[in-house]
Amino acid sequence: MSQRRSARSPALRHSSKKPQSPPPPLRYAIGDAVHALWRGSRRYFPATIASKDAAQGSYKVDFDAGGTDWIPAAQVYKRSQRSKKKTVADAAESPKATSPSSRSRKRTPGRPRSRSRSRSRSLTRRTPKRRTPEAATKAAAKAAALSSDEEDGVTKRKARPDRISMRSRGPREDDRMATPLEAMTATLEANLVAPKTTEYKFGGPIGATISYFVLPLIAYFVYFACRRDACDLxxxxxxxxxxxxxxxxxxxxxxxxxxxFMLLQALLYCIPAGKAVSGSILRDGSRLKYRMNGLFCLIVSVGVFGALWYYRQPVTFVYDHFLEMITAFSIVAFVLSVVVHLMSLRRGVMLSEYGNSGNFLYDFFMGRALNPRIASVLDIKMLVFGRFMMIGLVLADLSMLAKQYETDGKVSLPMVLVCTMQFLYVFDGLLFEEDILSINEISKQGVGFFICYASLVFGPILYSLQARFLVDNPVELPQMQIATILILEVVGYVIFRWSNTQKNSYRRNPDSESSKRLEVLKTARGTNLIISGLWGFVRHPNYLGDLMMNLAWCLCTGVGHFMPYLTFVFLLLLLIDRANQDDADCRKKYKLDWDTYCNIVRYKIVPYIF
Structure with a gap:
């Protein structure tokens, strides 16, 4: 073995060593057309030298398909160099072989033996290195390729990812030159499809881990702390x-x-009963199609409930087995989170910028997949928000109403008020279903454990707390309190609907007559901020209307118990956190323009208070 090693030329011995220092010389000039290895892949793409760093031995290249990156000199070669041969002297000067095509000349199977080689050198290298019977057995599938190597006295070595052969006979999928379309696809996938999370929310991984336990504890606490026996802190x-x-x-x-219930909503969602609209523009410039048939699903679901009640089926099942329903919804929410997370692992799936940090606990909680769909028709995010949560709340309220009628033989006025106001809230949300396509949860946040649990458990279970309380604790409301409830509900709804209509109509058509009457603040980004109408009083008037309506629901239970007001407390904390987070995001986005906007619109939710 030592004789065979000594028979090799000094140049070959030198080329087999890894360079220590200094880094390889940078042979290409700024502006040269080259091929560069795309970071994280095994493909070379056309690029142009933009800059170079001799100390680091790397080039800054601008890819023709888009994107800029610093690439080591060993992973860059000139476009015209692919068809040139590389001599042994060149290999000695550049041990790491700047051109992948040059390396492939020594390792590509089936290359004809050079006639300039001596007989002694050919015989010296005839015996393959590290060839054992076991290795030959494992490589039986590659016998045809190895046979040509053995005839030339060359043993094929496994190519490292940064040493991709560009001239191998019968190119593989990973080694072939990428087409411009493939280059553009790879660029979009790296920069747009799967952006890395740069800032944590909800307290980061620690907060997400704690939330896995806190959210179910809240759901079970509300049940055990407010029942027929007692509902007092x-x-x-x-x-x-x-x-x-x-x-x-x-x-x-x-x-x-x-x-x-979930299968029924999924089936109804697939029925083309409403118009199809385009959602918000995604990071890659595309827009998904959504079927706006929420009202159809609501009417059918209420009709099914009415038919079951008419035929004396156990429509009070939700109330009678409330603890079991909490557990069942919790299990289904977890399973749905697992399914959606597995869907996000497929190649090419667009990920959320909030749930792609690399930390499993955090990403599973926030959600990796931005818009998970089944068969390109069934949008899971729209099902969770617009169907499971909203329609589930209406059906839970109807179950409580049926239980009160079954127990007392009548339905009280507070129960009618609660069920009617919450039904109108859901009806409005599904009537203007197109508006929710622009909210942060639909356009930016992924589908994870937080969204699944909050929608499946907190929606139909927690927000039906007032109706369940009235079944166990019937109350009589004075006329003054009834008037206060109605005023809060009407004023809150007007603020909620008017502010959302102003915002969404301006987003769709800033040149419409109604939009032109609004005063706006022009920003350096080219976008406008509304500073008149309801949006001139507070930055989130729709949050204010939402809180007023929720408080009206709680007042239907009287003022003697605190537990029915927990939903208002939870909503208040959620909206305050969301307003603060929105303020931080907009400050980074608009910079000095946001300070100017805050000087004009001083309060976030409640005028003169917050």
Whole structure:
């Protein structure tokens, strides 16, 4: 073996060593047309030298398909150099072989033996290195390619990712030159499809991990702390009774009801009963199509509930098995989160900029997939927001109303008020379903555990707290309180609907007559900020209207208990956090223009308070 090694020329011995220092010389000039290896892939793409750093031994290249990056000199070669041969002297000067095509001349199977080689040199290298019977058996599938190597006395070595052969006979998918379309696709995938998360929300991985336990605890706490026996914070310690029988926590029937409800909504969503509209422009410039048939789904769902009630089916199942329903919805929310996360691992899936940090616990909580779909028709995000949460709340309220009628033989006025106001809230959301396509949860946030659990559990379970309280604790409201409830509801709805209409109509058509009457602040980004109308009083008037309506729902339970007001407290904390986060994002986005806007519109949600 030592004789065979000594028989090799000094140039070859020198070329087999890795360069230490200094870095390889930069042979190409600024402006040269080259091929460069795309970072993270195994393909070379056309590019142009933009700059170079001799100390680091790298070039700054502008890819023809878009994108700029610093590439090591060993991964850049001149376009015209692909067809040239590289001599042994060149290899000695540049041990790492700047051109991938030059390396392939020594390693490509089946290359004809050079006639200038001596007989002794050919015989010296005839025996393949590190060839064992076991290795030959494992490589039986590549016998045809290896046979040509053995005839030439050359042993094929496994190419490293940064040493891709560009002239191998019978090019593989990873080694062939990419077409311009493929180059553009790779660029979009790296820069637009899968952006890395640069800033944590919800307290980062630690906050996400804590939320996995806090969210279910809130749902179960609301149930155990507010039941028929007691619904008072002062009696929580003595009134909470945790069941020991697992059958009281979950049952096959409750899982069947939840899964059946979700399958019905998925089936109704696929029916082309409404108009198809385009969503917000995504990062890659595309726009998804959405079927706006929310009202159709609501009417059919309420009709199914009415038919079941008419035929004396157990429509009070939600109330009678409320603890089981919480567990069933929690299980389904977790399973749905797992399915969506697995969908996000497929190549080419557009990821959310909030859930692609590389930390599994954080990404699973926030959601990696931006717009997960099944068969390009069933949009999971729209199902979760517009169907499971909203329609689920209406059906839960109707179950409570039916239970009160079954128990007392009548339906009280507070129950009618609660169910009617919440039904109108859902009806408005589905009537103007197109408006929710521009909200942050649809356009930017991914589908993860947070969205799935909040929509499936907090929507139909937590926000039906007032109706469930009225079943267990009937109340009589004085006329003054009823008038206050109606005023809060009407004024809150007007503020909510008017502000959303102003915002969405301006987004769709800034040149319309109604949009032209609004005063705007022009920013350096070329966009405008509304500073008149309701948006001239506070920065989030729609949040104010939402809070007023929610407070009206809580007042229907009277003023003697605090527990029914928990939904208002949760919503208030959520909207305050969202307003602060929006303020931080806009400050980074608009910079000095945002300071000017804040001087004009001073308050975030409540005038003169916050």
């Amino acid at each position: 002062t009696q929580i310690a003595s009134s909470i009774r945790v069941p020991r029988d697992v059958n009281e926590w979950i049952s096959v029937e409750s899982l069947g009801v939840v899964v059946g």
